[in-house]
Amino acid sequence: MRTTGLTDGAIAGAVGSAALNVVSYLDMALRGRPASSTPEQVAGRLADIAHVDLGSPEKASNRRSGLGPVLGYGIGVAAGVGFALLARGRRQSLAWATPLLGGSVMTMSDGSMTVLRITDPRTWRRADWISDIVPHLAYGLAAAATWNRLRPPAKRRRR
Numbered sequence: 001m002r003t004t005g006l007t008d009g010a011i012a013g014a015v016g017s018a019a020l021n022v023v024s025y026l027d028m029a030l031r032g033r034p035a036s037s038t039p040e041q042v043a044g045r046l047a048d049i050a051h052v053d054l055g056s057p058e059k060a061s062n063r064r065s066g067l068g069p070v071l072g073y074g075i076g077v078a079a080g081v082g083f084a085l086l087a088r089g090r091r092q093s094l095a096w097a098t099p100l101l102g103g104s105v106m107t108m109s110d111g112s113m114t115v116l117r118i119t120d121p122r123t124w125r126r127a128d129w130i131s132d133i134v135p136h137l138a139y140g141l142a143a144a145a146t147w148n149r150l151r152p153p154a155k156r157r158r159r
Helices: 003-031 038-049 057-087 094-115 126-150
Strands: none
Touching: 003 057, 003 094, 003 126, 038 057, 038 094, 057 094, 057 126, 094 126
């Protein structure tokens, strides 16, 4: 696959990540719920594992606040690139690509938080699952639609 396809996958992943964030922020606004602290906790845990000193307590808190969302975008962009490899440069059905992309990003983010012992999905309530699934489906739809928009249409065969 040419580099263009991987770049298009990265773009699709970034657009999907933006959609995920918009849906999450709308959920926060509509329900009056606080922002999740798990991205910051992931950033802190990874810094601890890598033996990276994030500085004074105040600076460390600010750095975790900044790094958490950046890690989320990294997962989203990486999933877009992975999808580009899987799709082999061709447009894909939204019915297939949306849950694949959304589920992949959800598995990567929730899986890493579970491995790092920041959360345990087995203890989540129905509302927790819905708050997690809906934004990830928004990611999948936005990423898949962007991928398809960036790919050239299939060539028609002459009869």
